[in-house]
Amino acid sequence: MAGDGDIQCGLCRRNLLTGERPHAYLDAKSGQTVTVCSLCVERAERNSWQLLDEVPVQVAAIADDSDRTVRLLKAQVNALQSQLETAVETIEETRDHSSSHETEIDTLAARLTDAETEGAALRAAVAELERRLEQTQHALEESQAAQQTVMRARRREADEVYLAGIAAEVFNRAPQAATIGLLVGLHGTPAVRIDVDGIELPRQVHIRFGWPQGGRDYRIDVDLVARRFDLVDLVPGGDGRLVELTAPFHPNAEWIDGRIVTAPAEPTMM
Numbered sequence: 001m002a003g004d005g006d007i008q009c010g011l012c013r014r015n016l017l018t019g020e021r022p023h024a025y026l027d028a029k030s031g032q033t034v035t036v037c038s039l040c041v042e043r044a045e046r047n048s049w050q051l052l053d054e055v056p057v058q059v060a061a062i063a064d065d066s067d068r069t070v071r072l073l074k075a076q077v078n079a080l081q082s083q084l085e086t087a088v089e090t091i092e093e094t095r096d097h098s099s100s101h102e103t104e105i106d107t108l109a110a111r112l113t114d115a116e117t118e119g120a121a122l123r124a125a126v127a128e129l130e131r132r133l134e135q136t137q138h139a140l141e142e143s144q145a146a147q148q149t150v151m152r153a154r155r156r157e158a159d160e161v162y163l164a165g166i167a168a169e170v171f172n173r174a175p176q177a178a179t180i181g182l183l184v185g186l187h188g189t190p191a192v193r194i195d196v197d198g199i200e201l202p203r204q205v206h207i208r209f210g211w212p213q214g215g216r217d218y219r220i221d222v223d224l225v226a227r228r229f230d231l232v233d234l235v236p237g238g239d240g241r242l243v244e245l246t247a248p249f250h251p252n253a254e255w256i257d258g259r260i261v262t263a264p265a266e267p268t269m270m
Contacts, residue, residue, distance in 0.1 A: 010034035011043055025049035028155075073122045077115060084112045157203050157224055160196040161262075167194060167205035167220040168253065168260040170229045176218060179240045180209055181258050187211040187242070191251040192260055202228065207260070208249055214242030 006015045007022050016022055016037055023036045025044045033052060036044045045051075087108050156162050171177055184190065190209040197204045202223035209216045217234035235243050253262045 007035060009037035009040055011036055011040040014039075024052040026052055073125075077119050077122060080111070080115050084108055084115065157201070157222065163196050163203055163205055163222055164194040164253070165262050166222055166224075166229070167207060168262050170220050170222075170231060171207055171218065172259040174231050176231060176233065177259065180216065180255065182240060183209070183211070183216070183242070184255065184258075187213055189255055190215070191249070192253040192255050193249045193251050194253050194260075194262065202226075202230075209255070210245055210249060210251075211242065215245045216240075216242065 008015055009022070011034070014037060020037065023038070023041060023044075025034050025036050026032075027034055027047070027049055034044070034049065036049075088105065092105075180190070188211065190211050193208045193210075195206045195208075197206050197219075202221040205220045205222060207218045207220065219232045219234055221228070221230040221232070223229075235241070253260055255261075
């Protein structure tokens with residue numbers, strides 16, 4: 001059974017040994033982060049899980065050290081308090097029989113005062129440990145939330161249909177859409193094709209417009225984590241002139257009412 005400070009492998013269910021470094025993997029199917037021991041790394045990789053940062057163990061270590069320190073000091077204080085109370089009761093019962101008991105009472109009272117002082121220091125130390133633990137836990141939660149946001153954005157960047165919709169919306173909001181509108185007035189409605197090129201980051205989305213007389217090419221660089229959407233005019237000069245098409249293409253989007261429309265519908269930008 002796992003203790004409060006134990007870390008358990010999500011595959012073999014084994015509690016990791018002290019000093020054993022766990023690993024964090026992302027299960028792409030469930031979207032969950034799974035803690036994996038060193039013995040199960042190959043199994044996680046066979047499952048095509050994605051390796052994330054190593055699981056932070058600082059919180060568990062601080063919590064475990066804090067609990068042990070608190071329990072030890074509390075036990076010492078309780079034992080001393082019990083001894084003092086027993087001694088005081090004994091001394092009070094036999095005070096009339098020996099004057100030496102008065103000195104012992106004074107000594108025990110002084111020890112009790114010292115114990116109370118130590119107890120106050122203990123409570124302050126416990127409060128400080130709890131504060132540090134809370135800060136560390138908060139930092140861990142923020143880190144995990146940021147990591148989940150990044151992973152969610154990267155999964156969306158792997159969806160080419162989603163990226164095509166984002167690129168179309170970025171273009172529709174850009175001044176270059178007015179340039180295409182002018183060309184439509186001169187040459188009619190163009191054929192439109194949107195392609196996602198390569199796998200590197202930021203993702204590059206190529207938008208082509210074609211008329212019998214020529215075409216226009218644009219590229220949009222998309223980084224959902226940084227929320228950057230850079231539109232690049234691939235025709236030198238940017239003066240709105242048509243250039244010769246290097247090769248015919250099959251359209252996969254449309255120009256309707258002054259904007260690009262993808263099928264089945266455009267997503268909303270994050």
